[in-house]
Amino acid sequence: MSAVSHSLEHGHHAHQPSGLMRWITTTNHKDIGSMYLIFSFIMFLSGGVMALTIRAELFAPGLQVVQPEFFNQLTTMHGLVMVFGAIMPAFVGFANWQIPLMIGASDMAFARMNNWSFWLLPPAALLLLGSFFVPGGATAAGWTLYAPLSVQMGMGMDLTIFAVHIMGISSIMGAINIVVTILNMRAPGMTLMKMPLFCWTWLITAYLLIAVMPVLAGAVTMILTDRHFGTSFFNAAGGGDPVLYQHVFWFFGHPEVYIMILPAFGIVSQVIPTFARKPLFGYASMVYATASIAILSFTVWAHHMFTTGLPAAGQLFFMYATMLIAVPTGVKVFNWVATMWRGSMTFETPMLFSVGFLFVFTMGGFTGLICAIAPIDIQLQDTYYVVAHFHYVLVAGSLFALFSGAYYWLPKWTGHMYDEKLGKIHFWCSIVFFNITFFPMHFLGLAGMPRRIPDYNPMFADFNLMASIGAFGFGFSQLIFLAVVVKCIRGGERAAAKPWEGAEGLEWTVPSPAPYHTFEEPPVVK
Amino acid sequence: MRHTTRPAISVAALLAALPASASDARYNLQTPVTGIAEQIHGMHSWMLVICLVIFVGVFGVMFWSVFKHRKSKGAVAAHFHENTTVEIAWTVIPVLILLGMAYPATKTVIAMKDTSNPDITIKATGYQWMWGYDYLKGEGEGVRFFSSMSTPREQIEGGAAKGAHYLLEVDNPVVVPVGKKIRILTTANDVIHAWWVPAFGVKQDAIPGFIRDTWFRADKEGVYRGNCAELCGKEHGFMPIEVRVVSAEQYAAWVAEQKKRMATQAQPAAPQASASTASAG
Numbered sequence: 001m002s003a004v005s006h007s008l009e010h011g012h013h014a015h016q017p018s019g020l021m022r023w024i025t026t027t028n029h030k031d032i033g034s035m036y037l038i039f040s041f042i043m044f045l046s047g048g049v050m051a052l053t054i055r056a057e058l059f060a061p062g063l064q065v066v067q068p069e070f071f072n073q074l075t076t077m078h079g080l081v082m083v084f085g086a087i088m089p090a091f092v093g094f095a096n097w098q099i100p101l102m103i104g105a106s107d108m109a110f111a112r113m114n115n116w117s118f119w120l121l122p123p124a125a126l127l128l129l130g131s132f133f134v135p136g137g138a139t140a141a142g143w144t145l146y147a148p149l150s151v152q153m154g155m156g157m158d159l160t161i162f163a164v165h166i167m168g169i170s171s172i173m174g175a176i177n178i179v180v181t182i183l184n185m186r187a188p189g190m191t192l193m194k195m196p197l198f199c200w201t202w203l204i205t206a207y208l209l210i211a212v213m214p215v216l217a218g219a220v221t222m223i224l225t226d227r228h229f230g231t232s233f234f235n236a237a238g239g240g241d242p243v244l245y246q247h248v249f250w251f252f253g254h255p256e257v258y259i260m261i262l263p264a265f266g267i268v269s270q271v272i273p274t275f276a277r278k279p280l281f282g283y284a285s286m287v288y289a290t291a292s293i294a295i296l297s298f299t300v301w302a303h304h305m306f307t308t309g310l311p312a313a314g315q316l317f318f319m320y321a322t323m324l325i326a327v328p329t330g331v332k333v334f335n336w337v338a339t340m341w342r343g344s345m346t347f348e349t350p351m352l353f354s355v356g357f358l359f360v361f362t363m364g365g366f367t368g369l370i371c372a373i374a375p376i377d378i379q380l381q382d383t384y385y386v387v388a389h390f391h392y393v394l395v396a397g398s399l400f401a402l403f404s405g406a407y408y409w410l411p412k413w414t415g416h417m418y419d420e421k422l423g424k425i426h427f428w429c430s431i432v433f434f435n436i437t438f439f440p441m442h443f444l445g446l447a448g449m450p451r452r453i454p455d456y457n458p459m460f461a462d463f464n465l466m467a468s469i470g471a472f473g474f475g476f477s478q479l480i481f482l483a484v485v486v487k488c489i490r491g492g493e494r495a496a497a498k499p500w501e502g503a504e505g506l507e508w509t510v511p512s513p514a515p516y517h518t519f520e521e522p523p524v525v526k
Numbered sequence: 527m528r529h530t531t532r533p534a535i536s537v538a539a540l541l542a543a544l545p546a547s548a549s550d551a552r553y554n555l556q557t558p559v560t561g562i563a564e565q566i567h568g569m570h571s572w573m574l575v576i577c578l579v580i581f582v583g584v585f586g587v588m589f590w591s592v593f594k595h596r597k598s599k600g601a602v603a604a605h606f607h608e609n610t611t612v613e614i615a616w617t618v619i620p621v622l623i624l625l626g627m628a629y630p631a632t633k634t635v636i637a638m639k640d641t642s643n644p645d646i647t648i649k650a651t652g653y654q655w656m657w658g659y660d661y662l663k664g665e666g667e668g669v670r671f672f673s674s675m676s677t678p679r680e681q682i683e684g685g686a687a688k689g690a691h692y693l694l695e696v697d698n699p700v701v702v703p704v705g706k707k708i709r710i711l712t713t714a715n716d717v718i719h720a721w722w723v724p725a726f727g728v729k730q731d732a733i734p735g736f737i738r739d740t741w742f743r744a745d746k747e748g749v750y751r752g753n754c755a756e757l758c759g760k761e762h763g764f765m766p767i768e769v770r771v772v773s774a775e776q777y778a779a780w781v782a783e784q785k786k787r788m789a790t791q792a793q794p795a796a797p798q799a800s801a802s803t804a805s806a807g
Binding site for chain 2: 061062063064068069072140141142146148149152235236237241242243276277278279280281282283284285307308309311312315316319320323324326327330331333334337338339340341342343344345346347355358359362363366369370373374375376378379381382383443446447448450452453454455456457458502
C-alpha cells in the first residue's frame with residue numbers, strides 16, 4: 001500500500017487546474033473514464049426520448065403524434081445516437097476506468113491522446129443532434145444510411161456524415177490507446193493469459209475497431225462525394241451499384257455488432273465469478289471463443305443482405321458462416337452457467353443484471369440463429385422480428401452488462417456503496433418492462449409487420465399497444481439508475497477496498513474510491 | 527409436408543384469436559400458400575422447437591443452480607474451473623445440431639433461387655411511392671399498370687373508421703393464375719424498395735439500375751397482401767402490395783379486360799393511331 005499513499009501525496013502536489021479546466025485538460029484515465037460514462041448516459045437519455053416518441057406514434061394505428069418524415073428521422077437518429085453515442089462510448093468509459101486498474105498500470109499509454117479522443121465526442125454529438133434543426137431536418141435514411149436514399153437527403157445527412165467521421169477518429173484513437181496499454185503496461189508477472197477477461201475482450205474489440213472504423217469512414221465518404229462532387233459510387237446511371245454500399249457498410253456493421261457485445265461479455269465474466277465465489281469456468285476457452293467470434297465476424301456481413309438477391313452460393317456461404325458463430329457464443333453461455341454451478345451465490349444488483357443478461361441475451365442468440373437461416377431470414381428481414389432480435393442482444397445484452405458493470409464498480413469509483421434496494425428495483429423494472437416491450441415484436445414480425453413504418457394495419461394494434469406501454473415503463477425505469485448513481489456519488493455507506501467478498505483482481509487492492517493516481521509503482525503479480 | 531408442431535401452434539393461435547378479431551397469423555408466420563413458404567414455415571417451427579429444447583436444458587441447469595447453490599442456503603463454492611471432456615462436448619454437439627439445421631435450409635435456398643421455366647414473367651418496379659407492373663411474358667403479355675395504396679387519407683388521419691385492409695389495399699392489384707409459376711423481376715426507379723408477400727415466402731429487393739428475380743407458385747386462390755420492405759423515404763409505410771390469385775378462366779377474363787382498358791387509354795398518348803384504336807375498342 002505504500003505505493004498508493006505515495007501516489008495520493010503526489011496528487012496533492014500536482015499542479016492541475018480546477019473547475020471546468022480540470023475536465024477539459026485532464027489526462028487522467030479516471031477523469032476521462034467518468035466523462036465518457038456521463039456523456040454516454042446523456043446520449044442514452046436523448047436516444048431514449050426519440051424511442052419513446054416513436055413508441056408514442058405507434059401506440060395506436062393512424063398518424064397521431066408525428067408525421068412520417070419526422071418519424072423516419074427519429075428511427076434513424078435513435079439508432080445512430082444509441083450505437084455511436086451511448087453504447088460504444090460507455091464501453092470506452094469502462095475501459096478507461098478499469099483497464100489500468102486491472103492490469104496494474106498507472107494510466108493509459110497515451111494520456112493526452114486519451115483526452116483528445118474523448119473531447120472529439122461532444123462536437124460530434126452536437127453535429128448529430130443539431131441536424132434536427134437544419135432545413136430538411138435530420139437524415140431519415142435509417143441508421144444504416146443506405147444509398148441511394150441517403151444521397152437524396154438534405155443537409156442533415158452531411159452533418160451526420162461528419163459526426164460519424166469524428167466519432168470514428170475518436171474510436172480509433174481510443175482503440176489504439178487500449179491496445180498499447182494492454183500490450184505494454186501490464187504489471188510484472190501479469191502474462192496475457194493471467195489478464196482479467198474484461199481486458200482480453202477489450203483487447204480483441206480494439207483490434208476490431210481499428211479494422212472496421214476506417215471502412216465505415218470510407219462508406220460515408222463515398223456517400224458524401226456522391227451527394228456533392230459528382231461521383232457515382234452507388235448510382236447505376238453513372239456505373240455504380242447501390243448494393244456496393246451495403247457490402248461496405250456491413251463489412252463494418254457486422255464486426256460493429258461484436259464491438260458492442262464483446263466488452264459486455266468481459267464485464268459479465270468478471271461479475272459472475274465474483275458473486276458465485278468461484279473462478280471463471282474455462283478461462284482459456286473464453287479467450288479463444290472471443291477471438292473466434294471476432295475473426296468470424298469478418299466473414300458474415302452479407303447475412304444482412306439475403307434479400308438483395310445474392311447468388312445461391314453467396315447465400316449459402318454467408319448462412320453457414322453465420323451459423324458457425326453460434327458455436328463460440330454457445331461455449332461462452334455454457335461457461336457462465338458452469339461458473340455458477342456449485343458456486344456459493346448471492347444476488348446483489350450486479351449479479352442480477354449479469355444473470356438477467358445471460359437469460360435474455362441468450363434468447364436474442366436463438367433468434368439470431370433463426371435469422372441466420374437464409375430462407376427464414378428472407379421472411380423476417382426488415383420486419384419487427386429483426387427489431388426484437390437486435391434489441392434483445394443490444395439492450396438486454398450490451399446495456400444490461402453495462403448496468404451490471406456500473407453497479408459492480410460504483411463502490412470503487414465513488415467510495416460509497418450504492419442503494420442496494422433501489423438497484424434491485426431498477427433491475428426488476430428493467431427486465432420486466434424490457435420483455436413487455438420487445439417480446440411482442442417477435443409476433444409482429446412473424447405476422448408481417450415491416451419495421452420503420454409510422455402506421456400499421458389494426459391487426460397489429462394490440463401487440464404495438466403492449467410494446468408502447470412497456471417502452472414507457474422501461475424508459476422511466478432508467479431514471480431509477482440515475483437516482484442511484486447520484487445518491488451514491490453524494491454519499492452513503494463507505495465502501496471497503498474490496499466491497500465484494502468473492503472479488504479478485506488488482507482493482508480491489510487499491511482503496512475505494514480509487515485515488516487519483518494509482519500504481520505509480522507497478523504491483524507484482526504472482 | 528407434415529408438422530408435428532402444428533397442434534401446439536394451433537392452440538396458440540386459438541388462444542390468440544379470442545381477444546382480437548380473426549386473423550390467421552397472430553403468433554407465427556402467415557399461413558403459407560406456396561411450396562417455398564410452406565418449407566420456410568416448417569423449418570421455422572422445427573428450429574423453434576430445437577431452440578426451445580436447448581433453452582429449457584441450459585436455463586433449467588442455470589435456474590437449478592440459482593435456487594440451490596446460494597450462499598444463503600449454505601452452499602459452499604466448489605473450485606473446479608475446467609473440464610476438457612465437457613468443453614469438447616459442448617463445442618461438438620452444437621456443430622452437429624447446426625449441420626442438421628443447415629441441410630434443409632440449403633435445399634430451400636437452392637429451390638428459391640431456381641427461377642427457370644416460368645409460366646408468366648412480371649416486372650415489378652418500385653417508385654417513390656407506388657409499384658409499377660409490366661407483364662413481360664406468358665399469358666397477359668403486354669399488360670402494364672401502376673398500383674398505389676387506396677386507403678383514403680381520412681382513415682389515416684383519424685377522420686374515418688379504419689377498414690379491415692387498412693394500408694394493405696391498392697387500386698390495381700396484381701392478378702395471377704393459381705398453380706402457375708410466376709417469375710417476378712424487380713427493379714426500381716429511384717431508391718431501393720423490396721417486393722414482399724409474406725404468404726408466398728417471397729421478399730426481393732428492387733434495386734435501381736439492376737434487375738433481380740424471384741418466383742412463386744400460389745396453390746390457393748385468394749387475396750394476399752404485403753408491403754414494401756426496404757425503407758424508401760417518407761411514404762415507405764404506404765406502398766402495399768396486393769396479389770389476387772384467381773382461376774385460369776378468371777385470369778383470362780382479367781387479361782382481356784386489361785387489354786381493352788389499355789387500348790382505350792393508349793388513345794391520347796398515340797394520336798396518329800387514334801382512329802383505328804377507337805374503332806377497335
